[in-house]
Amino acid sequence: MTRTIVNSSRRTIAVVLAVLVLFAGMGAARIFAQSPTVDPVTIPLTGPATSRNAEFSGMAWYGDWLVLLPQFPWFEGFDRTGFFVLPRQEIVDFVDGRLSGPLTPRLVPMDVSGILNAVPGFEGFESIVFVGDTIYVTAEANLGREMAGWILRGTIQPDLSAARIDVTSATSIPVQTAFPNMSDEAILVRPGAEGFELFTFYEANGRLANRNPVAHRFGADLTPLPPIPMANIEYRVTDATELDAEGRFWVTNYFWPGEAHLLLGGSGFGGRLRALLARTRLHPIERLVELQVTEDGVDYTDTPPINLTLGEGDSRNWEGIVRLENRGFLIVTDKFPETILAFVPQP
Secondary structure, three states: HHHHHHHHHHHHHHHHHHHHHHHHHHHHHHOOOOOOOOEEEOOEEEEEEHHHHHOEEEEEEEOOEEEEEOOOOOEEEEOOEEEEEEHHHHHHHHHOOOOOOHHHHHHEEOOOOOHHHHOOOEEEEEEEEEEHHHHHHEEEEOOOOOEEEEEEEEEEOOOOOOOEEEEEEEEEEOOOOOOOEEEEEEEEEEOOEEEEEEEEEEEEEEOOOOOOOEEEEEEOOOOEEEEEEEEOOEEEEEEEEOOOOOOOEEEEEOHHHOOHHHHHHHHHHHHHHHHHHHHHHOOOOEEEEEEEEOOEEEEEOOOOEEEEEOOOOOOOOEEEEEEOOOOOEEEEEEEOOOOEEEEOOOO
């Protein structure tokens, strides 16, 4: 009798688990069926930027330079602080087959003096964007029992000789869940008739993980503005492209099976259920998703996501994305499984 009850209980948990996982994916189910799958084309690199310790966490364009932002402006095995850049033309020449590579990212020195005092518990930069010669970055901090997010601004010399983050500009970004290692991971600029505003996006926006997600907004001087509603997007949002003329942009969207808690939400679902999910054979998801900023908030467009072909080894944690003209996208990993810069052709 006891064994029957135990087996029945396990079957019940399994059924509940299956329903929860299905429910977690329903937010984007309408666009899954016709999603194309694309094989990313690796762009070979050489130099210090190839170290997995660089742990890239974001990308952006500064004029005709691709900027690759390390999570930590200093990293093991490299004794200078800054970020790396590649000229757009070299990348285009590689993509078009006129250059075989490898490409050598160049260091732009960046002064981050005082960052550890300005951002207690600093755990690195998460995203970057440029408006003219002004830099905006988001940063993550671990306060022990809770996480914290920040946005800062700085400047860059037009000749790429130096950059500086003004740590006195640090402005808090409220976190939206109690999950560890989660903060606002993506940033973009929306131009307007009277200037521009900045949007930042939290990492966990799934239906069960974050029931009422928002996009945070800031003025050019980092004055907080009222947030706007954000669509429920399963898995992790790790970076965003710039907006197009219709307010559309793409985000990198990644699921690592070790983060099954993002599908189940908070602790209210019980440790046994989370443990069962941890033993369930889940597969990684690597994809690009198009969103749109409207007056009502941030939501999906009708464009299907672009699924990335999965490799045979470890999944790739794509942490940065930019558009590459009308050709497609450039994406970059952090340290998992290694530093990879890749081109994703537009389907």
